[in-house]
Structure formats: structure tokens, C-alpha cells
Amino acid sequence: MSSPAITLYRLQACPFCERVVQKLEEYDLSYRSRFVEPLHSKRDAVKRESGARTVPVIVDERTGVTMSESANIVTYLENTYGEGGRLAPEAAAAGGS
Numbered sequence: 274m275s276s277p278a279i280t281l282y283r284l285q286a287c288p289f290c291e292r293v294v295q296k297l298e299e300y301d302l303s304y305r306s307r308f309v310e311p312l313h314s315k316r317d318a319v320k321r322e323s324g325a326r327t328v329p330v331i332v333d334e335r336t337g338v339t340m341s342e343s344a345n346i347v348t349y350l351e352n353t354y355g356e357g358g359r360l361a362p363e364a365a366a367a368g369g370s
Contacts, residue, residue: 278335279304282319283328284311289343290329296347300354335360
């Protein structure tokens with residue numbers, strides 16, 4: 274079994290991170306959670322990925338997208354995996370990429 278294409282960098286009990294989790298689960302997308310250090314200055318793993326130490330951050334290996342800010346991530350997920358999105362289940366069934 275291969276690992277999920279999406280990695281979510283997040284904090285425990287972060288409402289912005291939970292917003293992204295809800296959208297991932299709404300679209301039934303498998304993802305890997307990487308919980309980061311609560312202390313902002315210690316978030317080196319997320320800084321290496323996104324260039325900043327803020328969360329949430331997603332890395333979508335399927336599309337090559339790395340993105341931060343929950344509102345931007347939710348919009349990306351809707352446009353990519355939601356109804357009518359280019360990687361939505363109905364697009365894949367119709368032969369889309």
C-alpha cells in the first residue's frame with residue numbers, strides 16, 4: 274500500500290488546521306498528518322516545506338502543490354478534488370487527469 278499523496282502539517286487543536294482536516298475528510302482524501310512543534314521558532318520541518326513556520330501547510334505530491342493558509346488550502350481542495358474539480362472522482366471516471 275502506498276502512502277498518501279497529501280501531507281498536512283498541523284498543530285493539535287488548531288482551528289485553522291481542523292478546517293483543512295474537515296475538507297480533506299469531506300472529499301474522502303487520504304492524507305498523512307505531521308504534527309509540528311507548538312513553539313513557533315522550532316517548526317523547522319514546516320519551514321523547510323513552505324518557507325514559513327505557520328500552519329496549516331499541505332504538500333500534495335499528486336499535483337506538486339505546497340501551500341499554507343487554511344482559506345487558500347480549502348479553496349485549492351475544492352477546486353482540485355471537489356465536485357467538478359480536475360481530480361474529482363467524476364473527472365477521473367471520465368478520463369480526466
